[in-house]
Amino acid sequence: MKKILVGVALIGSAVSAQAADLAVKAPYLKAPIAAVYDWTGFYIGANVGVGLGRDLQTHAVPAGGVASHLSPQGVIGGGQIGYNWQSNTTFLGPLLIGVEADIQGSGMTDGHTTLSSPLGAANYNQKLDWFTTVRGRVGLVRGPVVGYFTGGFAAANVKTTVTQIGGIVPFAFSETRTGWTIGSGVEAAIGGNWTGKIEYLYLDLGNRNDVFGTQALRTEYRESIFRVGLNYRIGGNGMYITPPPANWAGLYLGGNFGGATARNRTTSSVIFSENFNLSPDGFVGGGQIGYNWQASNWVFGAEADFQGSTQKDDRAAVLSSLLLYNQKLPWFGTARARLGYTVGSTLFYATGGYAYGNVKTNVVTAFSNETFNRSRSGYAVGAGVETPFQLFGLLGPNWTSKTEYLYVDLGSTTDSFLGGAAVSTSKVTNHMLRTGINYHFNQPVVAKY
Numbered sequence: 001m002k003k004i005l006v007g008v009a010l011i012g013s014a015v016s017a018q019a020a021d022l023a024v025k026a027p028y029l030k031a032p033i034a035a036v037y038d039w040t041g042f043y044i045g046a047n048v049g050v051g052l053g054r055d056l057q058t059h060a061v062p063a064g065g066v067a068s069h070l071s072p073q074g075v076i077g078g079g080q081i082g083y084n085w086q087s088n089t090t091f092l093g094p095l096l097i098g099v100e101a102d103i104q105g106s107g108m109t110d111g112h113t114t115l116s117s118p119l120g121a122a123n124y125n126q127k128l129d130w131f132t133t134v135r136g137r138v139g140l141v142r143g144p145v146v147g148y149f150t151g152g153f154a155a156a157n158v159k160t161t162v163t164q165i166g167g168i169v170p171f172a173f174s175e176t177r178t179g180w181t182i183g184s185g186v187e188a189a190i191g192g193n194w195t196g197k198i199e200y201l202y203l204d205l206g207n208r209n210d211v212f213g214t215q216a217l218r219t220e221y222r223e224s225i226f227r228v229g230l231n232y233r234i235g236g237n238g239m240y241i242t243p244p245p246a247n248w249a250g251l252y253l254g255g256n257f258g259g260a261t262a263r264n265r266t267t268s269s270v271i272f273s274e275n276f277n278l279s280p281d282g283f284v285g286g287g288q289i290g291y292n293w294q295a296s297n298w299v300f301g302a303e304a305d306f307q308g309s310t311q312k313d314d315r316a317a318v319l320s321s322l323l324l325y326n327q328k329l330p331w332f333g334t335a336r337a338r339l340g341y342t343v344g345s346t347l348f349y350a351t352g353g354y355a356y357g358n359v360k361t362n363v364v365t366a367f368s369n370e371t372f373n374r375s376r377s378g379y380a381v382g383a384g385v386e387t388p389f390q391l392f393g394l395l396g397p398n399w400t401s402k403t404e405y406l407y408v409d410l411g412s413t414t415d416s417f418l419g420g421a422a423v424s425t426s427k428v429t430n431h432m433l434r435t436g437i438n439y440h441f442n443q444p445v446v447a448k449y
Helices: 002-016
Strands: 041-053 055-061 066-072 072-089 093-110 114-117 120-142 145-164 168-191 196-213 213-236 252-261 264-269 271-276 281-295 296-314 323-343 346-364 369-388 398-417 422-440
Touching: 002 114, 041 093, 041 196, 055 114, 055 120, 055 369, 066 271, 072 120, 072 213, 093 145, 120 168, 120 196, 120 213, 145 196, 145 213, 168 213, 168 296, 168 323, 168 346, 168 369, 196 369, 196 398, 252 296, 252 398, 264 323, 281 422, 296 346, 323 369, 323 398, 323 422, 346 398, 346 422, 369 422
Parallel strands: none
Antiparallel strands: 041 072, 041 213, 055 066, 055 213, 072 093, 093 120, 114 120, 114 271, 120 145, 145 168, 168 196, 196 213, 252 281, 252 422, 264 271, 264 422, 281 296, 296 323, 323 346, 346 369, 369 398, 398 422
């Protein structure tokens, strides 16, 4: 995930950081003069989200070996504490510099993988019980909104067990691993001393190499964390006057760019039935069009998008490396409803609806090389934050940027190969983080701070 979501997340934070607060000029309401929002000070908060691992595991045995991604997935939650300093710069304007520490409980687990080798079948089980990070934060402030990137130290407890046929446990360990983390987010005021944020973190916990008997096991630990959080600013400027709701009503269109990783539970039946994960990851990008209706602070909308994707996984070698897999997700699209609540010029929203996409699977054996293209449909759910976007004053008040998380489920795809003697089935699910810009066909008014 380092090559895709982290780079995209940093781009997303830079885009979102250009947010300048907007307020609609209603014919019957004059916007109040807002106090300057100051992010300086301590804060404490809580968060909840989902974690997904993409941990390549290679198991070498005499006369063969297997490889696939273990994908521990589950709900994560915990708390954070931090401190922000806000200062002005000549070119960029207000700059936020901060430090933050968090501790998370984790339900991330994966016991799905069972593979065959010359020594027999083995089940692989991996868990991430907890993790913690200590990070710096740097962001650009636009009134009550800050887009930031973050990075620093990470530690986590990891448990791995390899159980061979007959219930024999040749290998098991539980250890606290250390590494580094990087990511980005958008945080916005929601009233008083309270702020809300959406954040992505990528954790690299290094690699582990183990030898037991005549076998060797290598595991790479790469985790992606998607979460939302709520912070209370201790001694913050609670007297800040929130501007009237911005005008989100009307038609808009735009583009987006991001990254995604899949966790495709796969079963292959040839000589033996094997279970493993295909985990295509890569960049995504495309366009969207939508329409919003607004009632006071509530925003109701519909949006459709279409995405190209570079996602692929060509690392799976199963059945003693006699079956090689290469799976891609070349494109997908969604048609979703949006329900949001606007605080000043910041729109917090949830979204969900129909999803469709293409799954391309290549299977190589000693006797064949076959590729299957399948179009699948399913659903998408997610959440995001949308704010005004002016790009240092180069764009007008009709532009906004958004940072969005989507979970996409495209159901199952089944392919037969070797003349119908073998069958492979994949359950296709996808986690995506993307940032976008929209042009709204209305005339919002820039609020003055």
